[in-house]
Amino acid sequence: MDKKPCNSQDPEVRKGPWTMEEDLILINYIANHGEGVWNSLAKSAGLKRTGKSCRLRWLNYLRPDVRRGNITTEEQLLIMELHAKWGNRWSKIAKHLPGRTDNEIKNYWRTRIQKHIKAAETPSAGQSLESNDQASTSQVFYAADHQTVETYSPPLYPGNMEASQASFLAESNDSIWSMEDIWSLQLLNGD
């Protein structure tokens, strides 16, 4: 690949958290032109972001079919099953969990599941489970993590915005703008 030296101090490239304005620009642009060809998309849309960054933001957060909210019991079991089968093939696993992103699954695995596996591997917790099937490990952490899979927010689509807004905003932190806010603005813009 392009092994350019670290002259990546390009002042034109923004990094870090996305602003609401940037999100709106990206959503609007994709609504009008479709996704793909991310590098040129970023330039054409006037975003001072890399194509990579735009793609990631869209896939992991802005896409209307991205499902946010706690992982359900079924999803958790499926993740464990598929991880046992394929290992860290997060994108492959994500394909079997509609609305979930590889990043989300990866984070979930590392922060919730892996933690319990490690705990289960400690001498006090019993035998090492390293190479055993992950299904057995699931039983170990499942009860401990039960509360995390209880609540579930329904998918959020622009089409059923009213219902999803009502249910989601009721439980979300209303001091920050949410995807619903963005999509409402998007709809109000009429694009």
Next chain:
DNA sequence: AAGGGGATCAACCGCAGCGAA
């Protein structure tokens, strides 16, 4: 009430694969 530490999540980085020129 304040501070510390752990947990969580969004975003970045580097690499590999693929297709077009």
Next chain:
DNA sequence: GTTCGCTGCGGTTGATCCCCT
């Protein structure tokens, strides 16, 4: 056949949140 640019993936990091002391 080679080079180059783009995309996708997995690993890692940094910021923020939340709970406990």
